[in-house]
Amino acid sequence: MKEKDMSCPDGHGKMKVTRTHEKMKFRGVDIDVPAEQYVCPVCGIKAGTIEQTSAIQKAISNAYRKATHLLTGTDIIEGRKKLNLTQAALAKHMNVGIASIKRWESGLIQSKSMDQSLRIALRGQTLGDICTGNQEFSIPRIKLVLKQFESVLGKTILKKNDKMLFAAKYLWYADMLAHRELGESMTGSTYAALPYGPQLNNYRDLIDDIVKADESKAKPLSPEEKKVINRIAMKFHKEQMIYDAAHKEPIWKKQPKGAIIPYSDSCELAEI
């Protein structure tokens, strides 16, 4: 910053540019803000130029965001540049206006949910990857995975008039664990956090098609995928076990009811 001359309003002559750390409370959070101001060496009075004052505003916002685990303006700018995205491109990616990106980068504090969207976008992921686990959605494959579970478990898990209470949990574990271990889900299904556990999103509209689907039309399961299914079936060989385990998973618990459970959370599976 260019140094200008600033004189003490109490007539002590030239003030000196001083870098300090100001401790303060902002929105109830204790923060430590680096600040550059003019200070009078005689009486200690402080004053700032317009540029210094706006730099302090920005520093307050960044210190607050750091303390509350939100991305800072610098994080957003650096993350965006790493991906070679313009502010307009990032805005489009996130379905927000470019003004929002500009404001967050220059100091406006984003909401927690916008922070999550920013993190997803800055990882270079689209909402599709998060919802489908990098796999094309396939109903025959859902049937194939369920059939594989049935052959390993030696019992029927997809029943007529099924609400998929158990079948959906076997599927969910298969998709999530495959995403964690193999980098992509098995069926491309999207899951919602419902009160009775993780469930296929819109399962009511899918159930008939799943029951009728021809699993021979699905891409065959790879040996690695079969291993994932075996592992789940061995660990949760009774339906009640998979039901209980799903209800202990933090990645289901932390979602508001009805929200999508993102595949990016698969690394936090706790029960397997």
Ligand SMILES: [Zn+2]
């Ligand atoms: Zn003075």
